[in-house]
Amino acid sequence: MNELFLIGIGTGNPDHLTFAGAKALNQADLVLVPRKGPDKADLADLRRQILAKVLTNPTTQVVEFDLPLRDAANPDYRAGVDDWHDAIAAAWTRAAARVPGAGRVALLVWGDPSLYDSTLRIAARLTPPPRIRVEPGITAIQALCAAHAIPLNRIGSPFTVTTGRQLRDHGFPSGCDTCLVMLDGENSFQTLDPQGLEIWWGAYLGMEAQILDHGPLAEAGPRILATRSAARQAQGWIMDIYLLRRHPAPD
Template sequence: MQDLWLIGIGTGNPNHVTLEAVAALRDAALILVPRKGPGKEDLADLRHQILDRIGSPAPVAEFDMPLRDDGLPYLQRVAQWHGRIAAIWARTIEAHRPEGPVALLVWGDPALYDSSLRIAARLHPMPRLRVVPGISSLQALTAAHAIPLNTVGGAVTVTTGRRLRDHGWPAGAETVMVMLDGECSFQHVAAPDAEIWWGAFLGMAEQVLASGPLAEVTPRILALRAEARARHGWIMDSYLLRRGPGG
């Protein structure tokens, strides 16, 4: 049975890589690195920089990420995409026949809005999994703005832009952490007392931040986001919403 290690590497800052992750990457027999297509080469480059920095001796196998079929309903589209990725992992591992653990460098933390664990579950036979936690965008965002994630005794909901757009502010949540929002769903939130803390390229040299009353700062965030995306060809951002002045 193959050992598969899913190693969280944080949100882009090489200093986010924990000592546990460093040790695991040095002990791996093969490291898989995804390529996400034109304009996103620096995502793979950053993974190589991390490996060079820690002195990992393992061979690296790059693979091309498949595209999603946008003609399918969302859940069916994601399920099909996960299946295709699992097949690519299996072929890549079989081609290299590593005599030891296979490692994947996972952006952020493997347990939070990342598909690696679900994709691994599609492999046959099922590998022995090890998860090395990483700094998530929740941690990186709140650290960058120097704010707590929660109010005193308050509830926090972590959700996606799609759900915020379709269902509005989650019931009972004082604080809402939003990830995977390519459509800037915050601009449609009907909460006049809400504040927002937004960040892109968290932890990286390119980091961009903005915060303030949602109604006032929304145009600035939209402009900053469009500029950053145009400059880099891609963007990773997240934001925290909270009702009232600072919670």
């Protein structure tokens, strides 16, 4: 593995792949497709659909591999993540070795490889280190705002992008009136006082299964909980994101 292409694929819609990303994909000798188990088979299927649509280079090979699971029981969260990333880097190396001479290897990355994604950190663990080329994709943030037809921030006002864990531990971020929450499997908006908060929520953004909801948090929150639970049960997985905004805007 001399060169590693990290290609953002947005939220999984093949149309969200950029022309630059498609070009890089066809320059690769090998594309690695991770499998995350039967409950998340749709994720590998979406990557296969993207490859079927845009991969035209007959010499580019595709290798699938099983993605290691994180030890969620490890009480040391950071140590558990470090061990998991080591295991993923080793899995990439083993999978790439199945195609001798594949110097240029590509991975399709959900969203943008540089935004709330650990692909670049995992790539830094490879030995010897390959050259890294990043082709960004449409982020879930862009897809959410586009789906709801809203601007991300108010005029002259900052916004914060954070995680569900941070929202649970520290509450609504200070110094801003708009907060975007990613990587939240615990519906952390439940921990907030809903008074004066509005939510824009979306799941499976850009896909046929896309679901949206919006309204005052006190009213929309319970709907989102029920909808999210049903969708996760039906699909076996869910990827969602939401924007919270204070009303009225602080002086």
